[in-house]
Amino acid sequence: MSGVLSTVAEAHSVDDLRRWAETVLPSELSDFIAGGSGTESTMAANRAALDRLTVVPRVLRGGPDADPATTLFGSRSRLPFAVAPMAYQRLFHPDGELATARAAAAAGVPFVISTLSSVTLEELAEIGGERWFQLYWLRDDAETLDLVRRAEQSGCRALMVTADVPVMGRRLRDVRNGFALPPHVRAANLRFGARSSAHETTGAGSAVAAHTRAEFHPALTWDHLDRLRSCTGLPIVVKGVLDPADAQEAAARGMDGVVVSNHGGRQLDGAVASLTVLPQIVEAVGGRCRVLMDSGIRSGADVLRAVAVGAAGVLVGRPMLWGLAADGEAGAALVLSLLGDELREAMRLSGCADLAAVRDLTTRVVC
Amino acid sequence: MSGVLSTVAEAHSVDDLRRWAETVLPSELSDFIAGGSGTESTMAANRAALDRLTVVPRVLRGGPDADPATTLFGSRSRLPFAVAPMAYQRLFHPDGELATARAAAAAGVPFVISTLSSVTLEELAEIGGERWFQLYWLRDDAETLDLVRRAEQSGCRALMVTADVPVMGRRLRDVRNGFALPPHVRAANLRFGARSSAHETTGAGSAVAAHTRAEFHPALTWDHLDRLRSCTGLPIVVKGVLDPADAQEAAARGMDGVVVSNHGGRQLDGAVASLTVLPQIVEAVGGRCRVLMDSGIRSGADVLRAVAVGAAGVLVGRPMLWGLAADGEAGAALVLSLLGDELREAMRLSGCADLAAVRDLTTRVVC
Amino acid sequence: MSGVLSTVAEAHSVDDLRRWAETVLPSELSDFIAGGSGTESTMAANRAALDRLTVVPRVLRGGPDADPATTLFGSRSRLPFAVAPMAYQRLFHPDGELATARAAAAAGVPFVISTLSSVTLEELAEIGGERWFQLYWLRDDAETLDLVRRAEQSGCRALMVTADVPVMGRRLRDVRNGFALPPHVRAANLRFGARSSAHETTGAGSAVAAHTRAEFHPALTWDHLDRLRSCTGLPIVVKGVLDPADAQEAAARGMDGVVVSNHGGRQLDGAVASLTVLPQIVEAVGGRCRVLMDSGIRSGADVLRAVAVGAAGVLVGRPMLWGLAADGEAGAALVLSLLGDELREAMRLSGCADLAAVRDLTTRVVC
Amino acid sequence: MSGVLSTVAEAHSVDDLRRWAETVLPSELSDFIAGGSGTESTMAANRAALDRLTVVPRVLRGGPDADPATTLFGSRSRLPFAVAPMAYQRLFHPDGELATARAAAAAGVPFVISTLSSVTLEELAEIGGERWFQLYWLRDDAETLDLVRRAEQSGCRALMVTADVPVMGRRLRDVRNGFALPPHVRAANLRFGARSSAHETTGAGSAVAAHTRAEFHPALTWDHLDRLRSCTGLPIVVKGVLDPADAQEAAARGMDGVVVSNHGGRQLDGAVASLTVLPQIVEAVGGRCRVLMDSGIRSGADVLRAVAVGAAGVLVGRPMLWGLAADGEAGAALVLSLLGDELREAMRLSGCADLAAVRDLTTRVVC
């Protein structure tokens, strides 16, 4: 709506922050955040699915309190979100994950630390707040399990295993930009993070994709998850599930949760929107594990939609990076407070005192 | 269609009047009228739902009379509309509600006086014509019931309780404009209307929203309506109902009507379009109470659509304010005469002598 | 596609001819042809319904002949079209109806003479060719029946009674243009055609609409058609039917055909697209009367679509006027030859030797 | 995405190559490749049908191998594609079919030689690689069967009979361009190819369409296919089938395969999208013959979609010509390697080790 802001404080929506961030960031970084794979059709489908889902509000059910708090994998969250795991946040601000994790801690929501975090697990532990660790299973099993140990020891309270990156999606923006990490940003928790193929500009293709190819396990199976299950007491959440059969498998194997996600449209171009399959997945797992959702959430109204069709909560992805880029910790905090305020307001406007009430709302898909 | 009009009399549609009004009004006032909450997705959904509903006209059923008159809550209306309650009309023209109420009286349609009217109930009583009073339940019960008494004593013939504003929707246009009332416009019927938080420009956010927060009851329940039911003989209409269960509740508690409304897309962003849920609500109440509808009505064809899927009538919102801004009472009258003429013509073109015939028309939703 | 043509002969589609015509015509005449009523939503719906209907062609069924000939109300037509009745064709070319009627006769398709023809029935009779007469029932019954007699005596072979103009639709383009007939164009078959209210520019509103109001019967019923039935041996076709119940009524009362039509989107704004209701109407009449269709036909592919869902044939409306405006009789002939060639080609490409085969094609509505 | 490339090697998608090709080609050649018939509605429908089909990926099924190899009509193909038969490829590059056939051979995918190839069957045989021959049945039966013999003798391993060109579709771009072959490009395998009506610029209409009219059999039937069946041992594939009944007929008559195709939107304008009818056709033939598909395939994601709804493989059409025009054999090879890489990646991202797994994926049509 507003063309230009003069200070970040004038941002009244995530979209305002995105615009601001895109002003301050070099375009290859804006692209790295915003881009999707291929024709970006899945990215568009995420948005379209949210836009087409309308909610039928209730009235005269009192209030005024609308409490969106919830418990996710044993940890209390003041809002039904966690900050999505996102790599290399020092790209966008010198404080990187320190800033977003502090914002999350202050807002009382879990922060998910990426395997590709540019800040170490131990440094992030000093912040306090609820932290979960996102695991990319590496080609080297020992290093992988070592990461899990460090996550446990540094106080992470859940493991989120990303299942949808056997190979990185073809993100044409990054390919065209020949995107590579600058020397000062590194995968701080990996053995060879300081100087990896992710730093090697070859002039063609994404160096980050090349790095993924070199380091990540390309052929993960449920057996890997069983192995993980047997060697950690932490809750395990599988991120990147879209087929109800996979969600059932996760439940059957004792996983604690799934994230219905297409990785924000960054992996399989042509994949279904997360919101589209969410209700079926909720039904398929039948309460045996918690169902989170991500991909495309940009407002409290979007959170309301996701919860209304069955999500226990959502991961907040790109908005956090726009906030971070715009104003470091303050910008990241602004994202969470905007989304929280919007959600609380949406709950009050739909007559819902808590998330259970939201789940009982009727929804209508329009086209 | 036409880019520019040279006089208001050249307006041949509500859209012409909107354009004219937007030329003469300061942009923050145009925004205050036109805006919706959040991304304005519900506002767009209202329009889309109307556009997608097509009507199957009948032929060779005689005429030429097409009489759109009806009885709404005991009062005769020459057209199946009432003027929607809208706050602070002196913002748009010095005559404010006096002008729109006079236009309504002349057209023979009920005028709904907002709790936030900038003209007193008693001054409006002098105009004559059918008047209803819209009630925002205030934090102060005594002041609320006092308003009800004044409405009764000044001759209002129905009470319309707005149920969808426990808090004001986040209307980003107003927030960005730091919208506040000028000193000369006030909530003329409220105790502290003359100088309220609605006047305090704080530079950030909408002062009108702040005022709502300060004054309105934030936690209305059906018990409040029972209380109202027990202390007034006037028909009671609940405005802002979208879920059939709420409509049934209203009927069960002896309410006389509901307005299927999302407040013109100004409250819950992401709420379903009024027209989409209207048929279900009509079925749910099964004749036990009258079902009005609003949100997005811009032409006689739109009224035909709403009545064809079951509405007893509609509230006309923003169009009245564009008319008022464009030319005071004459502009407001032009809106009602355009809509009336369009409706009568649409009835004749669909072979309907009266509204009962309109209700029997077949409709088809296209996509 | 092509921006500009340098001669009419370069027109390879109806759309080319439209563009050419809109170059040579004064804008108020282009508007009079192209416009629809209200927001022109029905006009858009006509096009959308055609675009969304796809056809499943057959292969390897021989050929090469594809004969689109048919019999409509006892008269042979080389193509499943008739030229739609359209008023005042001298507005667009000095030869007016003489040109379009000659083109129709040469192409072997029926020409429907409008009640508001600017050339007399008797002059048109000299051309020969199949002619039908379109009847607007006038306020004056005697003049009406006199028109019927003249139609019979001048050799018209069918009567098409227009049922959808109890009043003229609110065509905002004409209203804004204050459209009125120039002195040299008149309703040549009407008693007061030479100097009527259709000529009186009042500066506001459409004079043609005013004329309609003054002259046409505003309250036609099925009884009028019974009366007509009893006093003529000609086939009677009811034009402007959209509800299956009305089509059944027509069949039950011994009418010979109906035209499923919304008058090209010029009457009820918000009316359903003709194509949308066509299949139901074909089913409803069950062969008891012939079902034609019009509104939006612009190519042979459109004719194929209409026939595939059950039309016995279509009326060609605006395209004829664009042809006429572009190049008189030659332009009108070009329209018919383009449409005929396109249809024959479409039949061959869908493996259909005749219209019965087209009717057996499967169709799919996409959205 | 990228506006301008500076070398072909910077092409990261088929769309990049199209843009590049359209820079280097004269516009009438760009048009000849890109154009469709009529309003190009079928061309648009092809794209829309692909875009609306989303795929539900699976996770944690191992890998990393994703082998898209398949056997098509007895010949092994490294990818589930064949290069579509396309006429006169010397128009786009001096090497013409030699370049595209070499690229196909190198990529291990079958190359379909058009009847209107501008290089002889025998010259193409020297390249090696899997070749199939596309047959346009000519008016002269003897010449037709002679072509079949030459195809057999030069080592083609399948015959693909095109059933959807009894006459050429009305491709308005070519008609407007008065498109004709330059002297040096000819139908190298036809008796009168060297100097045919395809070369005669008449200033109006497409000379290529005129040539088709002059030479092709305009009334092919299933009997022709029976005849062919009885005089060749090669697998026979019918190209251009859209109705399940025709697919069943092909199966019943012992044909080995069908190509579900609307000829890239170049024949019947208004025809259904290939993808829309594909599932029904697969069901109708029930494994009795192989079902290929073409029309609109532009990426590996599109191939995934087609296979997921049942195609055994696809034909790659226009993309090959853009590659050819952009950089001869290297450009054509780039198309195949892009599509192959994209497909392999899409398979890995959807958890599919082979095409059978792809066929088991769930799909969702969104609108």
Ligand SMILES: Cc1cc2nc3c(=O)[nH]c(=O)nc-3n(C[C@H](O)[C@H](O)[C@H](O)COP(=O)(O)O)c2cc1C
């Ligand atoms: C820049 C960026 C980096 C990401 N890095 C990771 C990552 O390291 N691990 C992971 O599981 N997901 C990663 N994701 C995916 C997010 O966790 C999340 O699924 C996605 O961003 C949600 O979509 P949204 O951004 O539209 O909300 C990344 C996303 C972005 C935008």
Ligand SMILES: Cc1cc2nc3c(=O)[nH]c(=O)nc-3n(C[C@H](O)[C@H](O)[C@H](O)COP(=O)(O)O)c2cc1C
């Ligand atoms: C400027 C403005 C002020 C409004 N004030 C009130 C109000 O005081 N009380 C109320 O119940 N509704 C209020 N409404 C909502 C209207 O009564 C009505 O529900 C809405 O305008 C209908 O949508 P439409 O404008 O699209 O027709 C207001 C709407 C507008 C545009």
Ligand SMILES: Cc1cc2nc3c(=O)[nH]c(=O)nc-3n(C[C@H](O)[C@H](O)[C@H](O)COP(=O)(O)O)c2cc1C
């Ligand atoms: C300029 C114009 C004049 C018309 N005059 C008449 C008329 O006199 N009588 C009538 O029955 N229909 C009349 N029609 C409607 C046509 O017969 C026909 O229903 C309509 O044009 C079909 O839609 P199309 O133009 O989109 O094909 C007129 C239409 C146009 C565009």
Ligand SMILES: Cc1cc2nc3c(=O)[nH]c(=O)nc-3n(C[C@H](O)[C@H](O)[C@H](O)COP(=O)(O)O)c2cc1C
């Ligand atoms: C320039 C061009 C020439 C073609 N020539 C032939 C041909 O000679 N024989 C044939 O069967 N199909 C021919 N086709 C159709 C293709 O084989 C194929 O069906 C179509 O291109 C698929 O659609 P796509 O281009 O959108 O992938 C031709 C297509 C194009 C674009």
